[in-house]
Amino acid sequence: MTLVLPGHDRHADRILDVVRNGLTDPSNDLVTRSWARCLNEYQLHPEHPREPAIISQAAMQSRFERQADVIECARYEMTTLYQQLGDADSAVVLTDTDGAIVHMVSSPEFAAEAAPLGLRVGAVWSEREAGTNGMGTCLASGAPVSIRREDHFFSQYTSLTCSAVPVFDPSGEIAAVLDVTSRSSLMQQHLLVLLGMTARMIENRLIDRRFSNAHPLHFHSRPEFVYTLHEGKLAVDGDGRILAANRSALFQLGLQSVDEVRSRRIEDLFQTSLEDMLQRSSSSSFHPVVTYRANAALRFFAVARQPASEAAPAPARGARSLGNAVQPAAAQIAGPSAGALAPGAVPGRAAPRPGKPCAPGITFKDQRLATQLQTARRVIARQTPILLRGETGAGKEVFAKAVHEGSPHAHGNFVAVNCASLPETLIESELFGYRAGAFTGAQRTGRRGKILQADGGTLFLDEIADMPLELQARLLRVLDERQVTPLGTEETHPVDFQLISASHGHLPDLVREGRFREDLYYRLAGIELTLPPLRERSDKRELIHNLLATESGGDGVLSPEAERLLLEHPWPGNIRQLRHVLRSAAALADGKPIGREHLPSLFADGAPCAGSKPAVIAPPVPAAPAANGISFAGASPEPAAEAAPEPALPKLNPIQANERQVLLQMLEQHRWNVSNVAKALDVSRNTLYRKLHKLHIEISHPER
Numbered sequence: 140m141t142l143v144l145p146g147h148d149r150h151a152d153r154i155l156d157v158v159r160n161g162l163t164d165p166s167n168d169l170v171t172r173s174w175a176r177c178l179n180e181y182q183l184h185p186e187h188p189r190e191p192a193i194i195s196q197a198a199m200q201s202r203f204e205r206q207a208d209v210i211e212c213a214r215y216e217m218t219t220l221y222q223q224l225g226d227a228d229s230a231v232v233l234t235d236t237d238g239a240i241v242h243m244v245s246s247p248e249f250a251a252e253a254a255p256l257g258l259r260v261g262a263v264w265s266e267r268e269a270g271t272n273g274m275g276t277c278l279a280s281g282a283p284v285s286i287r288r289e290d291h292f293f294s295q296y297t298s299l300t301c302s303a304v305p306v307f308d309p310s311g312e313i314a315a316v317l318d319v320t321s322r323s324s325l326m327q328q329h330l331l332v333l334l335g336m337t338a339r340m341i342e343n344r345l346i347d348r349r350f351s352n353a354h355p356l357h358f359h360s361r362p363e364f365v366y367t368l369h370e371g372k373l374a375v376d377g378d379g380r381i382l383a384a385n386r387s388a389l390f391q392l393g394l395q396s397v398d399e400v401r402s403r404r405i406e407d408l409f410q411t412s413l414e415d416m417l418q419r420s421s422s423s424s425f426h427p428v429v430t431y432r433a434n435a436a437l438r439f440f441a442v443a444r445q446p447a448s449e450a451a452p453a454p455a456r457g458a459r460s461l462g463n464a465v466q467p468a469a470a471q472i473a474g475p476s477a478g479a480l481a482p483g484a485v486p487g488r489a490a491p492r493p494g495k496p497c498a499p500g501i502t503f504k505d506q507r508l509a510t511q512l513q514t515a516r517r518v519i520a521r522q523t524p525i526l527l528r529g530e531t532g533a534g535k536e537v538f539a540k541a542v543h544e545g546s547p548h549a550h551g552n553f554v555a556v557n558c559a560s561l562p563e564t565l566i567e568s569e570l571f572g573y574r575a576g577a578f579t580g581a582q583r584t585g586r587r588g589k590i591l592q593a594d595g596g597t598l599f600l601d602e603i604a605d606m607p608l609e610l611q612a613r614l615l616r617v618l619d620e621r622q623v624t625p626l627g628t629e630e631t632h633p634v635d636f637q638l639i640s641a642s643h644g645h646l647p648d649l650v651r652e653g654r655f656r657e658d659l660y661y662r663l664a665g666i667e668l669t670l671p672p673l674r675e676r677s678d679k680r681e682l683i684h685n686l687l688a689t690e691s692g693g694d695g696v697l698s699p700e701a702e703r704l705l706l707e708h709p710w711p712g713n714i715r716q717l718r719h720v721l722r723s724a725a726a727l728a729d730g731k732p733i734g735r736e737h738l739p740s741l742f743a744d745g746a747p748c749a750g751s752k753p754a755v756i757a758p759p760v761p762a763a764p765a766a767n768g769i770s771f772a773g774a775s776p777e778p779a780a781e782a783a784p785e786p787a788l789p790k791l792n793p794i795q796a797n798e799r800q801v802l803l804q805m806l807e808q809h810r811w812n813v814s815n816v817a818k819a820l821d822v823s824r825n826t827l828y829r830k831l832h833k834l835h836i837e838i839s840h841p842e843r
């Protein structure tokens with residue numbers, strides 16, 4: 140990479156000009172003030188760049204020891220942040236209060252390219268050493284900063300952009316700086332928000348760790364924010380004296396610093412005592428209880444618990460696999476000695492089970508996918524929830540099942556729930572189950588919900604973005620408490636399941652729009668993996684042949700031209716689309732080698748293949764007797780349409796019949812991608828699924 144931009148002397152002139160002539164840029168005052176510090180206070184000169192000082196390994200050892208608990212609390216959050224960024228040309232970096240890098244997470248390639256510049260463990264990035272830069276300037280100003288390319292004091296860093304935030308310890312002092320350094324200068328505002336949230340999570344962990352003998356007290360003015368990143372958190376000793384507070388606690392209590400709260404008693408802040416709070420919390424099963432600010436009419440919802448060090452050990456079952464139980468050690472990677480992480484790779488200690496052989500036709504030979512599978516199996520063995528992203532039909536569910544089969548819970552059930560295809564009103568009972576007669580329409584026998592079915596196994600929540608907000612809160616509670624209460628009952632059942640969720644969309648966007656709970660997102664995304672789309676897979680040829688073998692009963696043969704067309708196709712519908720194309724091709728070829736003329740749906744977008752009739756848009760026709768409605772035979776020429784008549788439909792009125800026709804055409808145009816059709820119609824996927832269900836258009840997975 141070119142880390143030095145041409146024209147660096149112009150860069151130096153600009154800095155000298157601005158500082159010497161007092162030309163501060165009010166929109167970037169923080170940067171110009173830092174330049175002035177570099178020139179006047181540290182006697183640096185932009186024309187005489189210097190490399191950051193490197194601390195010897197031996198000297199770093201004592202820093203690691205001093206910072207041990209901060210590093211330990213930050214490791215996992217840094218890895219999660221790195222996974223979320225999905226930017227292979229970036230590093231997530233933690234420095235101590237001198238600006239020395241104590242931990243770093245990045246891809247091996249980026250680490251190798253950035254090391255000569257001093258972006259590595261042991262390098263000191265204070266302003267005094269490295270001029271204006273994210274980590275150093277954040278330390279100097281005590282505030283979040285973004286230092287974009289030419290904002291750097293030395294020109295050798297102007298191909299990089301860094302955003303950094305301070306991390307505070309429980310006494311309110313800066314304990315570390317968390318930074319993302321990247322080649323891209325885009326989205327810095329967004330990045331600062333993510334960094335800020337990550338810093339808060341590290342701070343909260345640090346309170347738990349340093350005050351494990353104290354009573355944690357969680358509170359917020361809104362009950363749904365208790366136990367979330369936004370909660371106020373206090374550590375209280377056995378006499379009710381406050382030992383530590385997080386930033387949100389100070390903000391909500393209207394205080395400026397931890398000193399103002401330390402050594403005060405619970406009664407000074409709230410109209411309650413520690414004993415009362417503990418007693419009420421425990422009798423409400425640790426649901427938030429109401430309390431008031433002392434001497435004011437401010438209402439809060441709070442929960443007080445026993446110290447973590449005294450808490451009874453969790454039951455053997457249920458103690459292991461939920462989001463709450465995420466172990467910081469799950470993401471031990473770029474430590475003092477290691478240094479780099481391949482995107483998507485999180486080495487762990489627990490050896491994954493080898494896993495059952497895959498079902499016929501299923502393959503994970505693509506290198507990236509194979510690594511992801513290995514990573515996911517390691518991570519799930521360490522009780523970390525997995526969030527899968529990937530285009531529709533890319534194989535998220537198949538992947539999740541393969542993770543389950545190689546996991547310590549492989550002996551339990553793999554239970555899949557598609558949150559988008561269930562009507563909103565049914566998701567709750569489907570997930571949590573219900574007692575007989577719990578509501579009108581409930582089965583007489585009651586129903587064991589999917590969460591209980593997954594006890595001892597794996598719950599796969601597909602299209603999690605479509606889970607309604609109220610249910611998100613309930614799911615979060617299950618993940619927190621590791622127990623489930625079926626509808627219409629008071630009983631709680633302990634549950635122990637591994638959690639894998641999937642979404643084709645970007646959950647942080649939904650979080651920003653207020654459509655998805657941020658705290659739930661963090662619970663689900665212990666690690667986030669983006670599965671490659673079919674067009675990027677290196678095992679495409681093998682996949683095509685394997686799928687053809689299963690779809691044709693072993694008889695299918697491809698002509699070289701057909702193979703080439705299949706390999707070159709962009710596959711917007713991914714493996715599902717490929718499977719259907721092969722299924723109808725095998726039916727059309729009827730035992731003969733499959734040629735171009737048997738692949739009409741590849742040309743359905745207006746490029747009909749030579750020698751075949753133009754593609755016809757028609758209702759989907761099952762290509763095999765038991766197949767469902769997902770078929771590209773709908774866009775195929777007549778022989779396929781004649782091959783199997785559409786099953787008789789219940790009677791629809793003329794308006795419904797018309798609607799059905801329009802929807803089928805749209806589905807066909809969008810290659811049966813429900814999300815895209817929903818987008819085109821400007822309705823939610825949920826609404827569209829309900830409509831499809833009503834009009835008897837079946838969208839399901841043929842192999843389920």
Ligand SMILES: Nc1ncnc2c1ncn2[C@@H]1O[C@H](COP(=O)(O)OP(=O)(O)OP(=O)(O)O)[C@@H](O)[C@H]1O
Nearest residue numbers: 500501502530531532533534535536537714715718
């Ligand atoms: N690794 C694989 N090898 C062979 N076939 C696969 C593989 N992964 C997925 N498939 C096939 O692709 C189709 C779609 O897979 P799957 O349902 O897992 O995708 P998905 O990403 O969960 O889809 P959606 O986003 O629509 O829920 C299925 O027919 C499945 O059998």
